[in-house]
Amino acid sequence: xxxxxxxxxxxxxxxxxxxxxxxxxxxxxxxxxxxxxxxxxxxxxxxxxxxxxxxxxxxxxxxxxxxxxxxxxxxxxxxxxxxxxxxxxxxxxxxxxxxxxxxxxxxxxxxxxxxxxxxxxxxxxxxxxxxxxxxxxxxxxxxxxxxxxxxxxxxxxxxxxxxxxxxxxxxxxxxxxxxxxxxxxxxxxxxxxxxxxxxxxxxxxxxxxxxxxxxxxxxxxxxxxxxxxxxxxxxxxxxxxxxxxxxxxxxxxxxxxxxxxxxxxxxxxxxxxxxxxxxxxxxxxxxxxxxxxxxxxxxxxxxxxxxxxxxxxxxxxxxxxxxx
Amino acid sequence: xxxxxxxxxxxxxxxxxxxxxxxxxxxxxxxxxxxxxxxxxxxxxxxxxxxxxxxxxxxxxxxxxxxxxxxxxxxxxxxxxxxxxxxxxxxxxxxxxxxxxxxxxxxxxxxxxxxxxxxxxxxxxxxxxxxxxxxxxxxxxxxxxxxxxxxxxxxxxxxxxxxxxxxxxxxxxxxxxxxxxxxxxxxxxxxxxxxxxxxxxxxxxxxxxxxxxxxxxxxxxxxxxxxxxxxxxxxxxxxxxxxxxxxxxxxxxxxxxxxxxxxxxxxxxxxxxxxxxxxxxxxxxxxxxxxxxxxxxxxxxxxxxxxxxxxxxxxxxxxxxxxx
Numbered sequence: 001x002x003x004x005x006x007x008x009x010x011x012x013x014x015x016x017x018x019x020x021x022x023x024x025x026x027x028x029x030x031x032x033x034x035x036x037x038x039x040x041x042x043x044x045x046x047x048x049x050x051x052x053x054x055x056x057x058x059x060x061x062x063x064x065x066x067x068x069x070x071x072x073x074x075x076x077x078x079x080x081x082x083x084x085x086x087x088x089x090x091x092x093x094x095x096x097x098x099x100x101x102x103x104x105x106x107x108x109x110x111x112x113x114x115x116x117x118x119x120x121x122x123x124x125x126x127x128x129x130x131x132x133x134x135x136x137x138x139x140x141x142x143x144x145x146x147x148x149x150x151x152x153x154x155x156x157x158x159x160x161x162x163x164x165x166x167x168x169x170x171x172x173x174x175x176x177x178x179x180x181x182x183x184x185x186x187x188x189x190x191x192x193x194x195x196x197x198x199x200x201x202x203x204x205x206x207x208x209x210x211x212x213x214x215x216x217x218x219x220x221x222x223x224x225x226x227x228x229x230x231x232x233x234x235x236x237x238x239x240x241x242x243x244x245x246x247x248x249x250x251x252x253x254x255x256x257x258x259x260x261x262x263x264x265x266x267x268x269x270x271x272x273x274x275x276x277x278x279x280x281x282x283x284x285x286x287x288x289x290x291x292x293x294x295x296x297x298x299x300x301x302x303x304x305x306x307x308x309x310x311x312x313x314x315x316x317x318x319x320x321x322x323x324x
Numbered sequence: 325x326x327x328x329x330x331x332x333x334x335x336x337x338x339x340x341x342x343x344x345x346x347x348x349x350x351x352x353x354x355x356x357x358x359x360x361x362x363x364x365x366x367x368x369x370x371x372x373x374x375x376x377x378x379x380x381x382x383x384x385x386x387x388x389x390x391x392x393x394x395x396x397x398x399x400x401x402x403x404x405x406x407x408x409x410x411x412x413x414x415x416x417x418x419x420x421x422x423x424x425x426x427x428x429x430x431x432x433x434x435x436x437x438x439x440x441x442x443x444x445x446x447x448x449x450x451x452x453x454x455x456x457x458x459x460x461x462x463x464x465x466x467x468x469x470x471x472x473x474x475x476x477x478x479x480x481x482x483x484x485x486x487x488x489x490x491x492x493x494x495x496x497x498x499x500x501x502x503x504x505x506x507x508x509x510x511x512x513x514x515x516x517x518x519x520x521x522x523x524x525x526x527x528x529x530x531x532x533x534x535x536x537x538x539x540x541x542x543x544x545x546x547x548x549x550x551x552x553x554x555x556x557x558x559x560x561x562x563x564x565x566x567x568x569x570x571x572x573x574x575x576x577x578x579x580x581x582x583x584x585x586x587x588x589x590x591x592x593x594x595x596x597x598x599x600x601x602x603x604x605x606x607x608x609x610x611x612x613x614x615x616x617x618x619x620x621x622x623x624x625x626x627x628x629x630x631x632x633x634x635x636x637x638x639x640x641x642x643x644x645x646x647x648x
Contacts (some may be wrong), residue, residue: 006632018591021462024466024469024470024473026467026469026472026473027466027469056338077431078429080430081428082425092490094575101405101406101433101604102469104402104406104428105406105465105468105472107401107432107641108402108431108432108435108465109462109465109466111432111435112435112458112461112462112465115439115458116458116459116462118454118456119451119455119458123448123450123451124447126447126450126451127443127447127450130439130442130443131443132451134436134443134558136442137436138345138436138437138440140432141346141351141429141433141436142351142433144429145350145351145426145429146348148425148429149348150352170452232434271573276616286443313469
């Protein structure tokens with residue numbers, strides 16, 4: 001059974017051998033660039049680990065793992081245009097370097113390359129994997145659309161926010177696991193378990209992301225905190241705090257949100273205090289831990305040897321204590 | 325054997341029943357909008373006709389026909405952003421109505437919906453159809469990239485232009501036919517014939533488009549002519565004329581191209597005259613007819629009853645005399 005690091009090595013090697021064309025350079029170089037920026041490769045890792053639960057031949061799942069990682073990078077390419085993001089993983093975004101048109105078109109090509117990877121799967125897995133992949137890919141688009149819609153709304157409710165992050169983030173982690181299982185011949189019960197674990201992992205991951213954007217130690221976190229607060233981003237924290245029963249704190253929070261000009265550090269500090277006083281800083285962590293606990297329980301149900309589960313258990317536990 | 329009109333009816337009906345979701349509205353409405361703008365449906369038509377050459381059960385090819393039409397509309401959605409086009413089929417473009425972000429994301433969703441259609445094919449056809457579809461889809465992106473590259477270059481050669489339109493336009497028509505053949509169980513020889521016919525049809529179609537943009541009768545054509553001339557677009561006509569041996573005409577042509585300000589009608593007339601005097605207006609039509617003649621010859625080789633070929637023959641011949 002490979003270790004997490006061995007899995008990652010297999011993934012990096014395979015990514016180098018996906019055979020992305022070279023010409024025209026303007027089309028394919030941005031894809032190589034964004035894939036080369038790294039990242040944790042969590043999605044293909046989940047695919048391979050899930051396949052490993054049910055089959056010793058995890059290579060069968062590799063094309064699906066590649067498809068998912070390439071698809072994920074495609075979403076980053078297009079999301080960065082839509083979100084006008086200048087920096088991705090500490091480097092300039094594709095549209096900043098090559099312009100929006102190139103970022104649109106390279107993203108399109110990346111999505112097609114993802115499907116080209118899927119088409120390398122054994123014939124019997126192609127249709128069931130495509131079914132999960134397509135449904136998930138559409139949901140990711142739906143999540144991004146909801147996220148954009150929320151920017152223009154002032155009455156976003158917590159359940160709507162949770163549904164948005166389920167679609168935008170969690171379903172792809174869930175599908176990564178389920179697809180790994182499909183490629184290893186897992187039965188439906190186990191496939192559903194895999195999906196549920198991935199979903200929980202995704203929810204916890206996103207909630208932790210929200211938490212860390214506000215409460216992380218800047219040095220350990222490795223990036224500036226408070227971006228969500230400055231941009232009045234409707235995260236779990238903000239939405240929950242706005243629903244607090246302490247009307248004075250809600251009033252103060254609204255004052256800060258509506259303030260056209262402010263001192264950056266002052267606003268961050270003030271809102272952090274409100275989050276702590278309303279207790280939503282604890283609520284969000286409890287919510288994340290709830291998802292993780294559920295995922296761990298479901299993982300226990302999965303019909304495979306304890307040793308195979310270990311790397312995934314480590315990922316789940318590390319999420320609870322992650323600082324970056 | 326269905327007539328062309330009956331094929332079109334089947335296609336329109338099937339497009340209405342593709343089950344495009346409704347929510348979130350911002351994501352899916354633009355897809356329904358662009359699919360609803362109509363168009364000649366030439367690609368799905370070619371798919372069904374090609375299937376009809378080899379099998380009476382053309383319904384088998386319908387999901388592929390839908391996938392190709394949806395994919396084509398996805399390319400229109402994204403191309404219109406990149407080309408900053410305001411009007412498509414006489415109506416405002418998606419990004420003009422809903423904004424660029426929506427057009428990007430709806431386009432992405434449309435591409436996924438196309439693959440969802442492919443996944444409805446019988447299992448044995450899925451992999452071979454995906455192979456042609458993916459390769460073609462990438463080529464279409466490559467063609468669009470070359471087209472954008474050409475805008476910034478002043479030394480585009482005729483063979484480069486022909487390669488660009490082969491990728492941007494022709495391969496999708498070629499794939500439409502080949503995929504129809506695959507779904508009807510045609511052998512490799514016939515599949516290659518189908519591909520070649522589609523390729524020729526696409527080349528002729530694009531060259532005719534270039535010709536008509538300059539030389540059509542505005543009333544019969546139904547839209548303003550001369551757009552390519554005004555924008556100095558590097559079409560077959562412009563590139564050929566710039567390579568003319570008549571150095572005086574080339575000099576005059578360059579003068580018009582470089583002129584920063586001009587009277588629209590005057591420029592159109594002057595360049596039309598240069599095209600006629602250099603004879604490139606004839607060259608382009610001869611080139612188009614050459615492609616059509618070749619396609620007709622290849623069609624003769626195809627192993628099916630003469631009656632089945634009739635609707636396609638009509639399309640090929642109508643192209644030669646098309647005025648809109």
